[in-house]
Amino acid sequence: MALTMVQILTLLSEHNLLIEKHPGKITPEKFTHVTYDSRQVQPETLFFCKGNFKPSYLQQAKAKGAAAYVAETAYAEGAELTGLIVTNVQQAMSLLGAAYYDFPQNKLFITGITGTKGKTTTAYFAHSIEDAVTTGKTALFSTIDRIVGPKPEQRFKSDLTTPESLDLFHDMAAAVANGMTHLVMEVSSQAFKKDRVYGLKYDLGIFLNISPDHIGRNEHPTFADYLYCKEQLLRNSKQVIINAESQHFAEIYAAAKGSLLDDQIYLYARKNLLISFETQVDFEFEETKQDLKESAIAINTYSQKGERLELDGGYQLGIPGDYNQENAVAAVIASALAGADAAQIKEYLPAVRVPGRMEVFPTKEHGTIYVDYAHNYASLKSLLKFLREQTQDERLIVLTGSTGDKGISRRSGLGQAISEEADVAILTTDDPATEDPLQIAQEIAEHIDQKRIEVQIILDRKTAVKKAIMMSKPNEIVVLAGKGRDATQKVNGKLLSYETDAKLAADISKEI
Template sequence: MITIEQVLEVLKKDHNFRDIINQEHYHYSWTGVTFDHLSYDSRDITPSTLFFAKGAGFKLEFLESAVQAGLGFYVAEKDYQVGIPAILVSDIKQAMSLVAQAFYQHPQDKLKLLAFTGTKGKTTASYFAFNILKQSHKPAMLSTMNTTLDGKTFFKSNLTTPESLDLFRMMAEAVSNGMTHLIMEVSSQAYLTKRVYGLTFDVGVFLNISPDHIGPIEHPTFEDYFYHKRLLLKNSQAVIVNSGMNHFDFVAEEVADKDHDFYGKDSENTIKHSSGFSFKAKGKLAGDYDIQLIGDFNQDNAMAAGLACLRLGASLEDIKKGIAQTSVPGRMEILTQANGAKVFVDYAHNGDSLDKLLQVVTDHQKGKISLILGAPGNKGESRRQDFGHVLNTYPEINVILSTDDPNKEDPLTICQEIASHINRKVRIIIDREEAIKTAMSETTGSSDALVIAGKGADAFQIVNGKRTDYAGDIEVAKKYL
């Protein structure tokens, strides 16, 4: 519950309140009005809802249908003149976040908050942290792959970082479930769209940075992308940073006055990488570790999570157990065909993560290696060229281009664009299941491998803005083992 006086107090404190318009058309004074529900969805309305008219695609008819459902007040950046009072603000996204915090009684203050950002590795690091913290604490997790608010029940997330109204509602549910910690993936988009405005994290982790999410509906430039990534560090009490990341010197200078740990090359906290399922750490996490996820980058993610959790009350024993127990849906999942060939299913969906994935696979498998790859439509268009550049450094890999969330673009056109950046002949098989079936039929023995990259554990294809039926890469691959 929140009163209109409390809403106005929050907005005024943020210097975000402008006026209340059309109050003369309301049938009683707004003083003393109480809201028991917040919404930005015009289909989710009661007479006691405070509605937020947000988004570049917001249409007047959305608000008109909400008024017909009994809506009495809305918050917006302009007066839509629908006959009910409008609380006008300068920034609707800031208003949503701060009002949601007040409405749900500041649940962030009742949890230890850990956030991961980076171009890749956020989900894997979050899973490491979840498994570490659950040894002695009660963590909730908001992840690209899965969300849990009670530590037991998992459900699929729609956004890497939820909209602020959803975020603080979920935080409040985690608190009511007795959770002690919350692990979050915080995307650059979360800061660009102010989903976490006004939120301070106990520990923020910066895993890495490489060009991604640059396009007409995302970040206009790499500088803008990098800036919004770094906002997590500014809004964290303590930070963990990968000293091996690109532009590390710049980031290190920015966090010099903060409580921090660096990990990786030339830092106190280093890893002696192993090509197998173990590694050795020096520094604050000194010791020997077992790990299910192969690859140097996964060992780095484990180190980042361990250092963060150490600050949040985990013991070294908790960290060792948690790392050893961690597996991640859609991240380096490995199947073995009847002929012994390996099938690797991984979420690698940009040039850098694809390169890291192929490095691991080519280290382990020395026979014929095939790759199934696509690119999403209407986002991250720079990836298509990046994929080409990466694949030109692996001339021995047999490439099959296929559909991967084409949205409103033609998947054939996307595949042809990727192919235009590859300096050898590739195949295009638009039907993703057919591509997987074909590639698996072409393996001959235990030294061979098929890499299916991009969709990970996603059991859908996004076509024309909607999720359509698709069994998922891992399930399709199992059919043809």
């Protein structure tokens, strides 16, 4: 892989990003490596000065053989190097990264999924079906896993829902090299906010829902900004699927209509749902079975473009939860648009499992344990409400915490969800980052009705998990929320090993 100076100048000029070119001691004609990490620089590298950049990084890059740099300002530390000064280094990095990796997005059918909740579950539903239909040729970029090929060593743990653009196109190129033809990926609002996916066009975009989240000092300043960033998926997709049950549906639908024709927009909703304004959905679904282990739905079509997909009929889900039915419908439609037929979807959907999502661990002498990644009001409320409806007369014990340095608005939402649905709350450590986990727990507790809900704060998460399980009685429910199968905790700038909620639940359930 390589990138020529002619390509670079052409792309930057076409997108009105280039301010000026500072000639260096030697003007390189091509680059055989690109990076934003000075530790990874090697000879003939194009180096990007982005993010929380320190000039010393450029000095280090030059010492290691960088041939040129891209930045929003010229640096004295880059003297003797060719400097490409641009208006937006993140946008430049995305465009040039795609070019360096030979535009791998053009060789994949890419499905992008956004929403406040349900992205990962929908991604796993769609990926599992498409991977079976394509005989192992569907990649997955999710919050949990990155799968770039069919072999075990081509599966990795994710660091970010949507990584930096250079990493994203690197992984796409790896997927193409490994024979992948399809890609299912989650797309975070931060990916659009920080131009990680600038210039990327999706074959199919899915908008699941929107509710307040990721609003804080290091993320979105307002809900309006959060919604705007989410809507960019609709403006950058060739066709879209929208959950018409979503809040702010009118604005979401308008964003899609501003870029796409009616035949390129697919709407779905639960049967007999009152939508926020008069429009016709393409698909309706209804629940035909529900218990604590599985569920079933029936889909009916109400438009000509929907009928072409021939999706009418019943579908079994191996994951419980009425909110997961919405995710499954989105995945069913997406899989059909990606080339699957109804018979294949019905065959593969029941076997789908999502690591850390609604994992169930029964015990003999205590309650049933549910492990789930639910980490904000919308997801925790949906989870607890479902479990409450299934076991109305038994105690519902919830263990949770919240992240530090981001998602600050989640803390009040977690407290609200607990107040509305739970009986006991054990507040513990999640990923506090640089914040005090006790302070985070206390902020959640401030929003819990402690006259009705028993609240305990146990900061050691392993101890808290054991306490939550051991205090439960038969037929009661214990929810371990927020971490799922995440095997690390971010504490004081360090990434510490953690056994995972799922492993702790599995081990403890065998003992009691």
